[in-house]
Amino acid sequence: MEPPMDVSRCVQRVQSGDLVAANGLIDHLNPLVRRIVRNHLPRREGEEDLMQEVFVKLLQKLEGYRERPGIPFEHWVSRLAVRTCLDALRAERSRPEWRWADLGEGSEQWLDYLIHQAEPPPGSSSPDALAVVLELLAHLSPPDRLVLTLLDLEERSTLEISQLTGWTRPMVKMRAMRARRKLRQVARQVMKSEFEEPT
Amino acid sequence: MKPSPTFEERWKRLTSRARMSIPDDFPELPPAFHTRVLAHWQAQPVESWEDLLATLGGRAVWAVVAVCAIAAGFVFTDFHEARISRPELEHVITLEAWIP
Missing domain, CATH: 1.10.1740.10 (RNA polymerase sigma factor, region 2, helix turn helix motif)
Known part of the structure; x- marks a missing residue:
């Protein structure tokens, strides 16, 4: 060794x-x-x-x-x-365009759960969950994407994020809060575009 | 009855499930990778402070000279410009406004 x-x-x-x-x-x-x-x-x-x-x-x-x-x-x-x-x-x-039709079935369920509190997500669909998360994050601004990835995917503390990025802790918290709000808008837009499009 | 989870809670649940699929394998880097990195490093060494100051110093001097020249121009034109002095202006406004 x-x-x-x-x-x-x-x-x-x-x-x-x-x-x-x-x-x-x-x-x-x-x-x-x-x-x-x-x-x-x-x-x-x-x-x-x-x-x-x-x-x-x-x-x-x-x-x-x-x-x-x-x-x-x-x-x-x-x-x-x-x-x-x-x-x-x-x-x-x-930033790429993203539509409902691009999603797989499992990812659709996750997005539906996120927006409409639909059915509880299926047990064995973590790749689908990751696909939805990455797609949603890709539609945020780079700093917003960074802060949510560090906070929610990497599970880092606000102190760690502050040290990594050079932002103050209140700034990290504020950015995360705003980023989640934007994320919600992005997810809703995707759902909305689905229902507005002619079939 | 259990309250329905908020968007933040659902997002947390989604990300916790997503975490399970993040690959945690760390394959070894190919030997060519090291060669490329070292070649780039050797090709573009970072400039020292002295080099940076020597490069920017000349430009900084010219920039300062230009700013001073422009400022001097403004001062010169301002000095020769006929202006109404503030007390006179205030006096006229006061009379117009309050004494019919």
Whole structure:
């Protein structure tokens, strides 16, 4: 079994230009960065493309990184990854149109449940639930999408979100509240468009 | 009778179910990935503060000179412009308004 990596030492080696250490650091941070990128990935961007952007930015900014007691290096990385994802979401120009007809049957049930409090959702349809959640989130503005993903999908606290984004905690709460309101409007619009369209 | 859940509660339920489907596998990165990242890093090293100041310093000086020139122009034209002084203007308004 391999001994745990000395991150601090590795960072110092990368700062002095050690490419082997840089490779090791990338491997070490792969799960952390992949998880963040996966949850905040714009529609038309590949997971590894955005990861590459995060790692390049990370290595470029590493020179200015100074270790602070009690704050792990991973916090700095998470913050950088979240901000890079937010930039990527902002760069995504168009938001796709979404119609009721695009949904699968399970997703329709979830959306119906969300808007009309219809039947309780079926027990084994978590992929459908995820599909609805991602579609709804994709129709929000990048900061709104980010805050709801961090809060509701990743289950992070408002304090963590505040540290990751640089927003104050009241701002995080306010943004989340507004984002949920917008989400409700988006879901209603989808339902409305369904009933307005000629069959 | 149990009250029906609010939109927020239904959204929470939806997201908690959705979480079950978020993939939690972390495949190893292909070797080419490291090469690409390192190549980009080496190709675009981040500029140091000194380099940045040296680059922007000249432009900043020209910008300040331009702003000063424009401000001086405004002061010059303002100085030579004939104006009604405030007390006189107030006096006229007061007389017009209150003394028929």
